[in-house]
Amino acid sequence: MxxxxxxxxxxxxxxxxxxxxxxxxxxxxxxxxxxxxxxxxxxxxxxxxxxxxxxxxxxxxxxxxxxxxxxxxxxxxxxxxxxxxxxxxxxxxxxxxxxxxxxxxxxxxxxxxxxxxxxxxxxxERLKDFLxxxxxxxxxxTFDTPLKRPAKNSKYIECHVRNNDIDLNGHVNNSIYIVWAIQSLDDDFLKRMLPSKIQINFLEEVKMHESVKSISEIQDNMSLHSIVNVQTQRECARINIQWQQI
Incomplete structure (x- = not known):
């Protein structure tokens, strides 16, 4: 249509x-x-x-x-x-x-x-449907296949929520989770690789004054990411990125 x-x-x-x-x-x-x-x-x-x-x-x-x-x-x-x-x-x-x-x-x-x-x-149903x-x-x-999670002993960086990270809904905007994930990867890796597929599941919102651990592990041509709220210890997002050589 x-x-x-x-x-x-x-x-x-x-x-x-x-x-x-x-x-x-x-x-x-x-x-x-x-x-x-x-x-x-x-x-x-x-x-x-x-x-x-x-x-x-x-x-x-x-x-x-x-x-x-x-x-x-x-x-x-x-x-x-x-x-x-x-x-x-x-x-x-x-x-x-x-x-x-x-x-x-x-x-x-x-x-x-x-x-x-x-x-x-x-x-x-609370909204009238649209075209x-x-x-x-x-x-x-299909979104049916579960995303992989990095191993428990994987490296991580800690990120703090900034004012500019918050959107109209009062929580961290979806684009910031990608920033947190990419920041956890080595510069040398990012200089020689390009993403070919990105899959992300947003599991729980993150709000102002909170911090997260951006945990990552590289398996062959894929990086596995988990964003965990430091205060609650709950996983807020899981991201899988497939990479290819530049």
Whole structure:
């Protein structure tokens, strides 16, 4: 259904590029989040529209397949649309490419509604449904396979939540979890490797004045990450990243 799709574009700014002039992974997540938000505004289900209902959106799972990371000053064209809907989850798809249709990346995401007061999940039926294209998926990801967790004795770094990490929902924005994960990897590794697939499960929100341990382990061409709240000792996110040589 073409009218269920939303198309937009973004230029890779200097602040979005890493030392190799490629799009930062955290900036990629911000780009997808922005496209989803713009479409939600058009559909009347963005933060400003549902907050008066006591509701908010939370990203729970994301899977990104990367083919060519765009570089500084290049423009990224994104097609996004809602696909499947279940009792407490909804899925959104993304396809990104260049002006000449060179594929950049594709992504599937899973979102939930939550009650802003109780912080508990809310059923999708609390919102009137919107146009979808359930027969078209961006990737073959099903979100059924559990993500691997690093070994208990794996190395870690400690990260403290900053004011700038907090978003409209009053918790750490999803793009920051990727920053924490990448920071735990050695510089030499990052200089010679590029991500080819990123899978992340968001398990629990992190708030202001909290700290996390970013635990990581490398197994062959994959890095395994676990983000653990220092105060509660509960796992807040699990991330698996597949890498390839530059």
């Amino acid at each position: 073409e009218n269920s799709h939303y198309k937009t574009s973004y230029k890779v700014r200097i602040a979005d590029a890493n030392s190799q002039a490629r799009l930062k992974i955290s900036a990629l997540f911000e780009m997808l989040q922005e496209a989803a938000t713009e479409h939600a505004q058009n559909l009347g289900v963005d933060f400003g529209s549902i907050a008066p209902l006591g509701l908010g959106w939370a990203l729970t799972k994301m899977s990104v397949e990367l083919y060519n990371l765009p570089k500084w000053n290049e423009r990224v064209y994104i097609d996004t649309w809602p696909s499947e809907r279940e009792r407490i989850t909804t899925h959104r798809e993304f396809i990104a490419q260049s002006a000449d249709n060179t594929p950049y990346f594709s992504a599937r995401s899973q979102w939930v509604l939550f009650d802003l007061n109780t912080r508990r999940l809310a059923r999708m 979808r294209d359930p027969n078209k998926l961006a990737t073959a990801e």
